[in-house]
Each structure stands twice: as structure tokens, then as C-alpha cells.
Amino acid sequence: MPRPGDFFTYTVGTESIIVLRDRSGEIRAFHNVCRHRGSRICKTEQGNAHRLVCPYHRWTYELDGSLVLDTRREFGVDKAELSLRPVAHRGRGRPAVRLALRARRRPTSPTRWPPSGAR
Numbered sequence: 001m002p003r004p005g006d007f008f009t010y011t012v013g014t015e016s017i018i019v020l021r022d023r024s025g026e027i028r029a030f031h032n033v034c035r036h037r038g039s040r041i042c043k044t045e046q047g048n049a050h051r052l053v054c055p056y057h058r059w060t061y062e063l064d065g066s067l068v069l070d071t072r073r074e075f076g077v078d079k080a081e082l083s084l085r086p087v088a089h090r091g092r093g094r095p096a097v098r099l100a101l102r103a104r105r106r107p108t109s110p111t112r113w114p115p116s117g118a119r
């Protein structure tokens with residue numbers, strides 16, 4: 001992944017992970033799950049993207065995982081709470097990236113927005 005925006009997806013069990021190089025050259029890994037309604041964001045195995053755009057309702061994320069949309073005005077929640085969920089990893093600048101998936105814990109903020117059952 002030599003260029004900013006280069007990415008690949010990786011599946012571990014039922015989890016899909018996006019591994020990418022951000023604009024500063026850092027390797028990042030995220031759960032491949034949109035924070036809006038949980039759609040899979042990247043459906044291709046690899047590529048290059050300026051930003052990550054969910055194909056469902058087009059919520060758009062920067063390469064650092066931050067949400068572009070101003071959710072405070074529309075949903076009353078700060079967009080910083082709806083960034084992509086990061087996956088711990090090692091392998092900065094190396095060809096191999098080691099991912100660390102942990103057993104699911106109850107998230108401190110909703111995984112999807114709006115949360116199930118909310119109106």
C-alpha cells in the first residue's frame with residue numbers, strides 16, 4: 001500500500017476489516033461497518049479511495065475514519081462519536097499488518113445511528 005488511500009479488506013470470521021494508508025502515510029485499520037445503519041462500506045478486496053463512502057446512504061468518512069457529515073444538525077449527535085471503529089494493529093510501514101480483534105464489549109456509543117429502537 002504505497003499511496004495514500006490504498007486499501008484492502010480482510011475478513012476474520014464474520015468481521016470485515018478495512019486496512020488503509022491515510023494521507024499522513026500512517027497505516028490504519030477499521031471495522032468495515034458504517035456507523036449509520038451498519039452497511040458494509042468497502043465491498044471490494046482492494047483499491048484506492050479519496051474517502052470511504054458507504055454505498056447505502058453515502059455517509060462519507062475521511063481516511064482517518066472521521067465522519068464528514070455534520071450529524072449534530074440532523075441527528076443531534078456530534079460526528080466525532082460516529083467515526084469508524086478502529087482496529088488495533090501493528091505493522092507500521094511493514095508489508096505485514098497484524099490486527100488485534102477483541103471480543104465484543106458493549107460500545108460506549110451506539111454502533112449504528114440512530115440506535116435500534118430509537119426514533
Ligand code: FES
Pocket residue numbers: 034035036037038039054055056057058059
Ligand atoms: S448505512 Fe451507511 S450511510 Fe446509511
